[in-house]
Amino acid sequence: MSLEGEADYAALAAIELQTNRQRNLYFSNSQIFGDPAWELMLEAYVATTENRCVDLSDLENDLRRPVSVITRLAAILEAEGYLERCRSHKNQRLGYVKLTNDAIAWCEQCFDLKRAGR
Numbered sequence: 001m002s003l004e005g006e007a008d009y010a011a012l013a014a015i016e017l018q019t020n021r022q023r024n025l026y027f028s029n030s031q032i033f034g035d036p037a038w039e040l041m042l043e044a045y046v047a048t049t050e051n052r053c054v055d056l057s058d059l060e061n062d063l064r065r066p067v068s069v070i071t072r073l074a075a076i077l078e079a080e081g082y083l084e085r086c087r088s089h090k091n092q093r094l095g096y097v098k099l100t101n102d103a104i105a106w107c108e109q110c111f112d113l114k115r116a117g118r
Contacts, residue, residue, distance in 0.1 A: 010049040012111045013042045036063050037073050041099070044083060045107050048099045053086035056095035071095055082106075 040054075040063065047054045056074055060067045074097055077083040082103040086096040099107065 009108050009111050010046050012114070013045045013107070016042055036065050036069065037077065039063050040070065040073055040077065041082060041103065041107060044097055044099045045104065048104060053096040053098045056097065 040059065043059060043062065044054050056070050057067050059065075059070050063070060074083055074095060078085065078097070081100055083097045084100050086098055
């Protein structure tokens with residue numbers, strides 16, 4: 001994937017995240033209308049394309065879920081091969097993750113389907 005293509009996909013991921021957050025302003029119960037696993041994947045996609053890892057504790061406000069739920073989802077996504085842990089030199093106990101190469105490719109295929117209107 002070219003850098004331009006990565007930026008395009010990252011922009012699509014950011015737009016989808018923003019759309020979800022705007023929707024949550026109108027529907028107070030994001031537990032019903034949200035998909036925190038996919039949003040975690042989108043956050044990780046954007047971070048990974050920026051060569052950084054996502055701090056799971058930072059996502060509590062963005063995903064409107066307790067950090068315990070986010071950590072559990074991250075563990076499931078890691079077990080499925082979508083996420084991998086990043087090491088933090090600051091604090092080994094905190095959870096930092098990024099997408100695996102396979103997950104990046106799968107996300108991009110999803111973005112292509114969305115762009116094609118499927």
